Amino acid sequence: xxxxxxxEDGKVYHxxxxxxxxxxxxxxxxxxxxxxxxxxxxxxxxxxxxESFDFILEKEGYREYPYVPAGASGVTLGYGYDLGQQTPAxxxxxxxxxxxxxxxxxxxSAVGKRGDEAISSLNATxxxxxxKDDAASLALRMKLRYAQLVLNTYPQTASLHPHxxxxxxxxxxxxxxxxxxxxxxxxLEMKQISDDLINLTPExxxxxxxxxxxxxxxxxxxxxxxxxxxxxxxxFEKGLACDCWH
Numbered sequence: 001x002x003x004x005x006x007x008e009d010g011k012v013y014h015x016x017x018x019x020x021x022x023x024x025x026x027x028x029x030x031x032x033x034x035x036x037x038x039x040x041x042x043x044x045x046x047x048x049x050x051e052s053f054d055f056i057l058e059k060e061g062y063r064e065y066p067y068v069p070a071g072a073s074g075v076t077l078g079y080g081y082d083l084g085q086q087t088p089a090x091x092x093x094x095x096x097x098x099x100x101x102x103x104x105x106x107x108x109s110a111v112g113k114r115g116d117e118a119i120s121s122l123n124a125t126x127x128x129x130x131x132k133d134d135a136a137s138l139a140l141r142m143k144l145r146y147a148q149l150v151l152n153t154y155p156q157t158a159s160l161h162p163h164x165x166x167x168x169x170x171x172x173x174x175x176x177x178x179x180x181x182x183x184x185x186x187x188l189e190m191k192q193i194s195d196d197l198i199n200l201t202p203e204x205x206x207x208x209x210x211x212x213x214x215x216x217x218x219x220x221x222x223x224x225x226x227x228x229x230x231x232x233x234x235x236f237e238k239g240l241a242c243d244c245w246h
Contacts, residue, residue, distance in 0.1 A: 032242035036162045039147035039169075046147035046158065052166020052235055056080075056143070056173060059228055062135050066107070066125045070221035072182070074118045075110035075125055078135025081142050083107060084114040085176050094141050098134045146173050153177040156197035163239030164202065167232040168193075171209065174228065186215060203240055206233040 035050040060080025067076055074084015083091065088111050095104050106128060110121040130138070150157055150165075150172050157168050179191040189208040196204045209229045216222035 028244035029242070032161070032244055034162055039144055041144050041148040041151075044148070044151050044158070046150055046165055046169060047162045048147075048166035048169055049162035049239075052163055052170065053143075055166070055231065055235065056170045057139070059170065059224075060139070060173070062132055064129050064131075066110070066122060066128060068115075068118045068122060070224070072114045074112070074114045075107070075121055077107070077138065078130050079139035079142075080173065081138050083110045084112060084118055086111055090145075094138060094145075098130060098138055099128065103128045143169070143173070149177050154194060154197050156200075156202075160202060161239030161242045163242070164205075164236050165239075167209070167236040167239070170228070170232050170235075174225075175212075202236075206236050206240075209233040209236065 036047050037050060037053045039046045039048065057079060062079050063076070066083075068074065069076055072084075074082045076082050076084075081094070086094070088108055091108060091111055092104060095107065099107065106125055109124050110118060113121050147169060150169050153172070154168060157165050160168075175190065177190070179187050179194070181187070184191075189212045192208050193205055196202055196208065209232050212229050213226045216225045
């Protein structure tokens with residue numbers, strides 16, 4: 001049986017159109033039949049379109065050395081691995097085999113730190129490099145784990161088109177899953193998305209993504225987040241238009 005997903009080096013080794021199996025009705029427009037990545041974790045599967053997966057890699061981008069993106073981000077490695085969102089135990093597990101023990105010890109000093117605090121911690125970590133291949137492996141480990149977080153937080157996601165599933169994966173990778181931290185007000189739309197899925201009104205989700213722009217409007221250097229939310233909203237709308245998925 002053909003495998004669908006990613007190799008441990010992060011490279012795609014098989015795609016198939018979503019139309020195979022029971023996921024699509026018998027009549028479906030060509031634009032709704034997409035190539036997918038299946039991200040399997042703990043018995044559940046997030047099915048994201050290749051288009052959305054490539055979008056995430058493009059937005060995260062590869063950096064050889066640790067850096068801190070604009071906003072409330074933490075020290076970030078490779079393809080968008082944000083130490084500010086991790087626990088020490090998770091970092092040890094994720095970075096094992098990709099960094100030396102001493103490098104991991106140094107990177108642990110940045111765990112949980114965001115914004116100015118993260119920038120201050122760069123002095124101890126900015127010299128630690130990761131190759132593009134190892135960064136791809138780390139990205140795969142991260143995305144498999146974040147796929148599980150998406151399904152834990154928004155379990156109804158699995159019933160959506162792969163474009164929609166990919167848009168929510170992009171959101172969670174970028175913003176995490178909390179509904180309350182750093183404040184209830186700043187996480188309002190994250191909670192509203194959960195309510196929309198529970199209430200079977202996913203058509204409201206693009207407006208939630210666009211509403212998040214309020215958090216970064218008028219702030220220097222944060223335009224990329226505004227663009228990312230808009231593109232996630234458009235991707236989600238593209239999936240909503242494919243009502244042949246069930």
